[in-house]
Each structure stands twice: as C-alpha cells, then as structure tokens.
Amino acid sequence: MKILSEEWGKLPFAYHKTNYNVRCYFRNGKWGIVETSSSEQIVIHISATALHYGQTIFEGLKAFRGKDGKIRIFRWQNNWERMNLSARGILVPEVPREIFEEALRKVIALNEEYIPPYGTGASLYIRPLLVGTGAKLGVAPADEFLFTVFVSPVGPYFPTGFKCVDVKLVRDVDRAAPLGTGRYKIGGNYAASLASGAQAYADGFKMVLYLDAKEKKYLDECGPANFFGIKGNTYVTPDSSSILQSITNMSLRTLAEDIGMTVENRKVPVEELAEFEETGACGTAAVITPIKSIHDVEQNKIYTYPDKPGTQSVKLYSKLQAIQLGDENDKFGWVTEL
Ligand code: PLP
Ligand code: COI
Numbered sequence: 001m002k003i004l005s006e007e008w009g010k011l012p013f014a015y016h017k018t019n020y021n022v023r024c025y026f027r028n029g030k031w032g033i034v035e036t037s038s039s040e041q042i043v044i045h046i047s048a049t050a051l052h053y054g055q056t057i058f059e060g061l062k063a064f065r066g067k068d069g070k071i072r073i074f075r076w077q078n079n080w081e082r083m084n085l086s087a088r089g090i091l092v093p094e095v096p097r098e099i100f101e102e103a104l105r106k107v108i109a110l111n112e113e114y115i116p117p118y119g120t121g122a123s124l125y126i127r128p129l130l131v132g133t134g135a136k137l138g139v140a141p142a143d144e145f146l147f148t149v150f151v152s153p154v155g156p157y158f159p160t161g162f163k164c165v166d167v168k169l170v171r172d173v174d175r176a177a178p179l180g181t182g183r184y185k186i187g188g189n190y191a192a193s194l195a196s197g198a199q200a201y202a203d204g205f206k207m208v209l210y211l212d213a214k215e216k217k218y219l220d221e222c223g224p225a226n227f228f229g230i231k232g233n234t235y236v237t238p239d240s241s242s243i244l245q246s247i248t249n250m251s252l253r254t255l256a257e258d259i260g261m262t263v264e265n266r267k268v269p270v271e272e273l274a275e276f277e278e279t280g281a282c283g284t285a286a287v288i289t290p291i292k293s294i295h296d297v298e299q300n301k302i303y304t305y306p307d308k309p310g311t312q313s314v315k316l317y318s319k320l321q322a323i324q325l326g327d328e329n330d331k332f333g334w335v336t337e338l
Helices: 076-089 099-108 186-204 246-256 271-274 311-325
Strands: 021-027 035-037 057-058 061-065 071-073 123-132 146-152 165-171 207-211 219-222 224-231 234-238 262-266 278-283 287-296 301-304 335-337
Touching: 021 099, 057 186, 061 311, 071 099, 071 311, 076 099, 076 123, 076 246, 099 123, 099 146, 165 186, 186 207, 186 224, 207 287, 219 234, 219 271, 224 246, 224 271, 234 246, 246 262, 246 278, 246 287, 246 311, 278 311, 287 311
Parallel strands: 165 207, 165 287, 234 262
Antiparallel strands: 021 035, 021 146, 057 123, 061 071, 061 123, 071 335, 123 146, 207 219, 219 224, 224 234, 224 278, 278 287, 287 301
16 A cells, blocks of 8 residues: 555554565474565464463554665664563563564565655554464463564654643553553553543543552553653653553653753652643653643542643654654664664
8 A cells, every 4th residue: 555745744643554564483482583474464373372361562663764865763672672571571482682673674674665754754663563372271371472573654643743632640440550560561551541541532631641550649651651741950750660661751861861951750649740841741652742731530630731842842852853863963872774
C-alpha cells in the first residue's frame, strides 16, 4: 500500500501494511536465524502460552529520515535491554543483541519506502514482539518462542499532535501492582488498562493517569506513557516500581539537565499536581503530549494548566526531535545511523 506524498503528513498512529517483517524462532534451547516474511499472519498453536498465560512482550521504537536523507534509529540498545528485562520477568529466553540488531536493520532496509520523508512529522514505528509459541496446558513457560519485528509508518499518537489534552485521574482501577509486572512491557499490563482507558475516552478524556496501587497517594504513569511536571526550572517525574522505565523520559531528563534544569525523579504526591506550571505525558508514540487538565473525578478536583504547550515542554520537545532527526549533534550517542 504505497503512501502518496500528500498523505505522509496526515498519517494516524495506526497499523499500516508494509512489505516485509522479520522472524526468529527459539527452538530446542537455541535461537535460529533471522528470516524474512511477507505474510502479516503468524500461525500459533492453540495452546501457546502467549494466548493463555500472557507470555507476550513487546517494544516500541522509531526510525527517522533526516534532512540529509539518512535514516536514524533512536536508542535501540535501550529497547533491547528493556525487552530482555521483561523476558527475565516472565520467563522468556533473552534475545541476543546481534539478533535484535540484525532484525532491526533488516526490517528497516526491507521497508525503506515506508520511512516517512523529513519534515512530515511522521516516522517509522518499529514493533518488536517476543511471544511464547510452545504449547502448555498447565501454567508454565513455553519451550518455543517467536521473536518478530514489524514496522508501520505513523503520525502522532494523539490526532491532536503536539497539542494539549485532557486527562482523567483514575482511582478505581490499578494498572499494575508495586511488586507486579508494571515495569515490564508485557501484554497483560495493557489488557489491565483497556477498560479504564475506554471509560475515560467515553467520558471525553484522551488519556488516563494511574496512581500507585498500594497507597493511592502518589502518581504512577499514564496509560501509554510516563508523566512529568515542571515547576520553575525543575523537571519532576515519578519514581515507582510499577511503571515502565520510559526511554523518552530518560532522554528528557538528560536534556533537561543539559539545558540547566534540575531533575527530580521521586515519589510525586497527587496534591503536587496543583504546583506544576506545565505537565505532560512522554513516550515513543506520545513523544511529548502536553496536558491541559487533569480531572480527579472521585475527589471532585480539577487541576488545570495552560492550553498551549509551555515554554519548557516546547524546548525539550524541540531538542529531542532535533537529535532524532539529525538536525542537532547527537552528543549523547543516542542515534544509530543506517
Ligand atoms: N509507559 C508505558 C505504559 C508505555 O507503554 C510506554 C511506551 O512505550 C511508555 C511509558 C514510554 O516508554 P518509551 O519512552 O520507552 O516509549
Ligand atoms: C510506545 O510508545 O512505543 C508504546 O508502546 C505506547 C503504546 C502504543 C502502547
């Protein structure tokens, strides 16, 4: 499905068929070779652990085309490390670095025509997936696994793009427990967020903000992204054992320090929402999505922020994008040029 030049700038964040994906199987205790496939289907055993017992890990990263025509992948090594953290967490074999890198390079090269041109605001979203394909009936890890990577050209996660959204603070659902699986990027965490996300959407909100599951006192994260708040010259972001360690958030913390801001990564009490001048959600898909209001419906409280992206958020957003696109020197060594 070829994309016409006028369509690049209007792409949604959605699956778009491309030419190929790549696959590698773990069988008999070892990983095989990275194969190419033009099929969008995978054949999976009816009793596979991915289907029954949630042995389903995924990652998300992006490749960008620069003004110079070069293709750049952002911080893939961190996605590889996080995928293997998830793998250790739910007893899936780790994917060797060489296989992860080969799969990325191959899938991008094979789908080069789907890498959005510079200046369109779109990028190539890369989705590695690692699932238990072996059959088990009792609760146990599989013996066979599939590591596959597909890509999709995408626009902004929220159709509004870099515009402020309204967020619902959720108190009646926990996404993940403190000693549970929140820090792993596994399917079950997203299943746990679907009902509250759909309810929030029906209530007119674009996103959900979860609290810590134990005390309901501190901010955890948003449905598909980490949370940050800015007061004065300080970038504040929650520290919690039940949130995903966002690579975008790590990058923003570094960039914030680099432009002379103070960074605080600590427990953030709900009431502190009243002290922030800017708030936002950050992630690969969300990039920075600024927030204009957070509704604590149960407590009948609304925290409001400017309805235009704030100065510091704009600064951080521009710096991050400039590095990803190759417009600014990659002084932190985050980018792999292909
Ligand atoms: N938190 C959750 C629950 C996510 O799904 C994501 C998306 O990957 C993030 C945070 C942001 O992480 P990253 O910046 O590594 O994409
Ligand atoms: C990402 O930002 O890569 C995500 O995984 C978020 C969402 C699409 C689940």
